[in-house]
Amino acid sequence: MDTQINRLPASTGLYVDHNESITFSFEGKNYTGLAGDTIASALAANNVWLLSRSFKYHRPRGVMSMAGLEADTLVQLDGEPNVAADRRKITPNLQVSGQNYNGSLEKDKNANMGAFSKFMPVGFYYKAFFRPKGIWQKFWEPVVRKRAGLGKIDFNSPHSYFDKCYKFCDVAVIGSGPAGLSAALIAAKAGTEVILIEQESLLGGSLNYSRFDAEGKVASATRNELLEAVVAQPNIEVLTNAVCNAWFADNWLPIIQGNRMYKLRAKEMVLASGKMEQPAIFHNNDLPGILLGSAAQRLIRLYAVRPGQRAVILTANDDGYATALDLLENGVEIAAIADLRPSPIATPIYEQINNNGVSIFAGHTVYAAAARSDKNHIQSVELREIIGQGQCKNESKHFDCDLLCVSIGFTPTYQLALQSGGKISYDDETARFSISQLPKSFHLAGAVNGFNKLSSLLDSGNQTGKAVCDNLGLDTKGITSQQTMSSTSNTYGNHPWPIFPHPKGKEFVDLDEDLQYADIVNACKDGYSEIELVKRYSTVGMGPSQGRHSALATARLVANETQRSVAEVGVTTARPPFRAEKLGVIAGRSFEPERLTAIHHRHKELGAQMITAGVWWRPGYYGQPKNRDQCIRDENLVIRNNVGLIDVSTLGGLEVRGPDAAEFLNRMYTFAYAKQKIGMSRYLLMTNPAGTIIDDGVACRFSDEHFYVTATTGGVDNVYRTMLWWNTQWRLDVDITNVTAAYAGINIAGPNSREVLHKVCNDIDLSPEGFPYLAVREGTVAHIPARLLRVGFVGELGYEIHVPASQGEALWDALLEVGKEHNIQPVGIEAQRLLRLEKGHIIVSQDTDAMTTPQEVRMTWAIAKKKPFFVGGRSLQLIDNHPSDRKLVGFIIEASQNESPKESNIILDGNNIVGHITSVAYSPSLNKIIGLAFAKADTEPGMQISIKLSSGMVIQAQVVEMPFYDPENKRQEM
């Protein structure tokens, strides 16, 4: 059984395949459409027009533009909300339902909301819901959310593959109507690489659905000619079903096609985006069955759907008559034509309609539309004669109809042009917007620039193509273009005031937000005159259609109410995106770099729990998470009592080489390096120009002109860049190379470390005299070339062994192997952090913040005062005269506390916050909780500090001398 009662014969319908039927369901009922149908066109073919309920008043709504411009076509699919029914193609067994209703779409229990519209004046959210305090979150928000809003998100919907892709071209042409096609052809013939972007599945734009002549032939003939020429141009790349969703600086264009976003960089940009037909404003102008004229034409020519049985036309231009001709030719009866103009222009199209005997009412408007008894479709219209701006005579004429086509004017599809910096202006003569002040490489072509006749659209495209070539320095003299019949420019017909208020209201300015004529007028009366403020107060233009159908009318209303010109009022900023876009498209593939040390996989094989340290992964501890604390204690004691291995590869490494190497370090760091002995290391503390600590490390001097400098894991990239920046200015004879990734580092530490190391290192004298504390050596370990550093970070005898990264895993394996008889153990960074805390060593950026000076952390010993200059030195001199009111102190608490303090718990002095804990942990060696905290500057060992715990309880801690462990530093110097 063929139920598609509105389906036209196979001679029409560019998008649909009359030989392939597709069954889908809407609101639980099965329908048949054709392959190529959108949800809306297939339903229209089955005479189903009601698609949704409106946002606020739950009014019945249907398709208006057939171009995906309005919110009323948004429907719910399985797992996908807010799908535009007039853009999404049907697929077999697709399940579609309406949105935003209570009960059924046809009988919405909330449909009486409209009766309360008097009690919901403009701005009522702001006026009604704010008292008493907290009532919005507790009461109103849940109520409003249930009644308003759009589709439902399915959190279980499957993941899809979204990605992004860079693309490049000479010329990007947005829109493939007559102007876009002809511009693309000129540019391509001149030798440029063109990308032609079309949001529909077929090229052609208005040539596909519009009528440019009385005979109805010129559009398809022109289309065929242009498309053949495009196909013949190998340097035109065509992207269909692709939307250019924004314009960013230097023609950087996000083009969304399916699940992919192309990031297209174009040297020149042609916007041929056409125009958007605008609705008229009258009582019940939102009823299903009221279509823009262009929507009726799209239904007929693109989808082979007859838009109704009996139509009334409301028009103010030739397009309305062209629509009337299309309707007549496809079996639709025309009940009447109301023309807002007092005397319509007698064009050939007009004459043909007139000759057909259709009743034309010049100087008339549709004053109101009436719904049939179920309220879900238009049944009749009331025509009245216009006597002034928005004013009519009281007498009316009624016409029954199931279709009203509205063609009263257009706005250019201006969004991308305005994003590029273009300014909108308004011509009172033609009652239309125009765009100017565009960037040099941004061009308009066709209807977006105000042209309407086919000949002028083609001319405009040709001119634009030539302008593009001129900018690119290409010759266009010999290029032939589509012949046009006339070069006289013309503009589309806009009526200046298609707005007719009604005593009963419901003359909608913004259908998305259910805003009526009075809402905009009252917003102005409430004192809002700037368009951006009117928008925020009334919500006009805030819905999914983003003012595409309301901006012009709003500008006119606000201009009228505030006695200004429409140009002065303007439109609200047209921010990206142009169309709704999925978060998946924005996310694309997520590139989250992660760096692994050469020993990373060994750690995992040894059961390490890996944790992140900036972009690096590091072993936190080795063992099961349930045994975390025990693992960390055991690892701590392995280093204190035996021997352990810590992977320190993430430590930054820089080679500083050249005659000025020592001078350079003198300037970059606070300490003095000119007289540092070869074969020794020295602590490094870096401050920024303001005197704040930003990094630390050690400088290992391997020769007069060669220092190997370490930096913190997170700081090294910035340290490296900062060093280069300074030396770009100083021009010292020194080279700085970042070799962080080139070296794997293993700290072998603990009282037995020398013994273990000795088994695999024979070419270095490891005796305490031959290789003392803070010395550095070069040699081989397990046959691997190595740099060895005797450092004391964890406070035990130990050696940092730095080897080429490619041999890091081999070194680790060798040390574990020879350490077996000592029961050597791998040790993670949790234990390492505890070990250094026991020694009172700070970690820059954990125990320091963006204000910390060396004075505050008692490291003035690391400042060489006699140097003529170092970065931060002058500021530190200044700070010396303004002592800080805080300093870092060490504290202990007996371990029997019920609640342990945590990092960031605050330090109180009475009721004043004076600091916070920067590091805290249980020390198994001391059997106490130990920590570092900022406290008042006069805090001394022996005093108490007050710590406010996370629970709010305040406890006392004892301030002690540091380091907590081995205060005489004997163990690291063994």
Place this chain on the structure above:
Amino acid sequence: MSQTSPSHFLIRSPHYRTLLAEGANFIEHRDVVLVDNYGNSAEDEALQAQQLGLVDLTPFARSGYKGKQAIHWAKTQGLNIGASNNQAYLQSNGALVARLSDTEVLILNNIHSEQNQCILLEDEYAKNKPAQCYSVPRNNSSAWFMITGKFSTEMFAKICGIDLRLKSFPNGTIAQTSIARINGIIIRNDMNNTPAFYLIFDSASTDYMWSCLKDAFVEFQGAPVGDSALSKL
């Protein structure tokens, strides 16, 4: 037959476990261990490489020199280096010298050459200790991949914002840029008629880069290919 495994060698590719998981068969080649194939014939993998292939060249020698006199010194060692930065210069022994700036060069040994240009230079450098010329440990600081085949530029467009289309990016061109948010160097170095790009980047990010490339490869049916395929290109 005993399997050659990277873990038997001191010098290992940082992501050798990933290569094993891809089905790599390793061979020893002049003291380094490299992937011979991924279980297919050399001819089949060469066909793959012509479409879209990913080759791990990390085991092969490379070295770098920087400093005011670095390029001058490299020239005195007989290397042919032109005046343009971000351009690679082919040497008579097949090595490729990438001029990264006025003060830095990167030398990539010809992977099948008898002569190891990098070791020759390293020996001379150790002997001469030239002033204002400093070695860069590229063997360890940088990983080295090669992406081959006609889909390589389209694949790169998913992870890198540089226009690498063959006509915009001629053979020998260098781009120092961000690839999948990692800093790296791309050098076009075609294998006869097969478009090919070297990718040199942070060695600590080798596993990360491999996974990004594999993800970008899916769309074009790209796959890793072994060394044995390269001589068939």
Place this chain on the structure above:
Amino acid sequence: MKILNCPLNGPRNISEFICFGEVTDMPNPNELSDEQWADYMWMSNNTAGVVREWWCHAATSYWFIVERNTITDEILKTYPANEIFKERVEF
């Protein structure tokens, strides 16, 4: 996204770069009063008009100079830093 023309690497997306603020001539810190030094440290010129700025191409850690109009965001000129910084600086 804007394009910035790097003197070493050519035109690139501006996301490849780091801006480090206006180029200022650092006075000799040893010849300034505390007040003068604090003024140099903390008081930014925030010029409306053409400024000289430090930019760094991240992938190559290459520092250079950009002349940019802060009103229009137009980039007028980019050049290597050694066109300004020609001499070794001593303290």
